Amino acid sequence: MTNEIQAIFNRIAPVYDQLNDWLSLGQHRIWKEMAVKWSAAKPGDTALDLCCGSGDLALRLARHLGTTGQVYGVDFSPNLLKTARERSQKQYPQPVINWVEADVLNLPFDDNQFDAATMGYGLRNVKDIPLSLQELYRVLKPGAKAAILDFHRPSNPALRAFQQWYLDGFVVPVANHLGLKEEYAYISPSLDRFPIGKEQVELARQVGFAVATHYPIASDMMGVLVVKKNE
Numbered sequence: 001m002t003n004e005i006q007a008i009f010n011r012i013a014p015v016y017d018q019l020n021d022w023l024s025l026g027q028h029r030i031w032k033e034m035a036v037k038w039s040a041a042k043p044g045d046t047a048l049d050l051c052c053g054s055g056d057l058a059l060r061l062a063r064h065l066g067t068t069g070q071v072y073g074v075d076f077s078p079n080l081l082k083t084a085r086e087r088s089q090k091q092y093p094q095p096v097i098n099w100v101e102a103d104v105l106n107l108p109f110d111d112n113q114f115d116a117a118t119m120g121y122g123l124r125n126v127k128d129i130p131l132s133l134q135e136l137y138r139v140l141k142p143g144a145k146a147a148i149l150d151f152h153r154p155s156n157p158a159l160r161a162f163q164q165w166y167l168d169g170f171v172v173p174v175a176n177h178l179g180l181k182e183e184y185a186y187i188s189p190s191l192d193r194f195p196i197g198k199e200q201v202e203l204a205r206q207v208g209f210a211v212a213t214h215y216p217i218a219s220d221m222m223g224v225l226v227v228k229k230n231e
Contacts, residue, residue, distance in 0.1 A: 038147035044068040045115035051122020055084030062095030117146035134207040154220040
């Protein structure tokens with residue numbers, strides 16, 4: 001399954017940002033900014049962005065951290081990392097970002113290395129969510145926070161029906177127009193498998209996070225899981 005998802009994201013890479021704009025009606029930028037703020041990243045910190053994709057969240061983190069900070073953007077798709085690297089090279093001043101090709105279930109970092117972390121639209125796609133959260137816990141410093149942004153199924157049946165209508169009636173046809181129907185058809189089943197907010201909180205607490213809160217956004221079709229490691 002991991003190889004399949006990796007192949008999907010390698011194929012999506014050229015239109016990844018465009019598709020995210022359509023998926024979220026342009027709102028994903030606001031939500032990503034919220035995630036950076038909830039991560040409590042501050043100037044001079046060393047921060048981590050998991051499943052960094054084309055680098056959107058990592059670039060936002062870098063702006064918050066300033067020239068004295070350092071960001072590590074991790075993804076398992078070499079094509080997306082190439083896009084992210086090219087984007088960062090066009091920024092002025094150039095942000096201090098290390099782009100790392102790695103599996104979020106086996107991070108190539110030391111224990112207690114990062115002051116803050118973010119993850120945007122990645123947790124839903126990992127094959128082992130508890131292990132992913134465990135790895136995140138391991139590499140965060142004591143007292144550090146992480147903010148995890150993702151789609152999920154709303155608890156309200158009417159909103160759930162609307163989300164499915166939107167996916168079937170808008171997102172998949174748009175992806176089809178771009179020749180990516182199969183790649184984006186996986187979103188619906190991935191939502192069915194993905195834990196809802198309170199389940200995410202429980203999983204985070206099970207791996208050791210002292211504080212875990214899930215904030216629903218976008219009419220509960222999306223949310224940000226904010227976690228904090230024990231001091």
